[in-house]
Amino acid sequence: MATSGEKTIRGVIIPTAWDPEGRVISVGISANDEEEYLLEQGPLATELVSLVRQEVEVRGRVILQPDGAKHIQVESYHLTRRGEQDEVA
Numbered sequence: 572m573a574t575s576g577e578k579t580i581r582g583v584i585i586p587t588a589w590d591p592e593g594r595v596i597s598v599g600i601s602a603n604d605e606e607e608y609l610l611e612q613g614p615l616a617t618e619l620v621s622l623v624r625q626e627v628e629v630r631g632r633v634i635l636q637p638d639g640a641k642h643i644q645v646e647s648y649h650l651t652r653r654g655e656q657d658e659v660a
Contacts, residue, residue, distance in 0.1 A: 580608055580643065581628045581651060584619055595620055600629060600643070608633065608643045615645040626651045 582602035586595040587609055598620050599609040610616040611634070619627070629648040633641055 576632065577630065577646070578633045578643070579628060579630045580604075580633075581626070582608075583624060583626050584622045586623055595623055598623060600627070606641060608641045611642050611644040613645060615648060619645065619648065622650070 580600055580602045582600040582604075584598050585601045585607075586597075587599045588595070588597040590596050597610065597612070598616070599607055601607055608629075610619060610629075619629075627648050628651050629643060629645055631643045631645040631647075633643050635641055
């Protein structure tokens with residue numbers, strides 16, 4: 572597992588897991604850089620579950636998994652509006 576440091580990612584919140592009743596229990600980001608990032612469990616990730624299909628800008632630490640998957644530990648986020656200039660750091 573390698574950490575690539577803090578990064579800002581902009582994209583759309585997507586569901587990644589559901590409970591037996593079909594409720595979303597974890598989410599990721601389909602980023603504007605055409606990558607997908609799974610959100611590490613935590614208080615802010617829990618808040619983002621309610622924002623499925625919303626565009627957000629998330630700042631956090633990216634962790635590259637051995638299988639190539641990218642995870643992010645969310646440190647902050649805010650809703651954005653489609654059409655705003657993309658800023659991916």
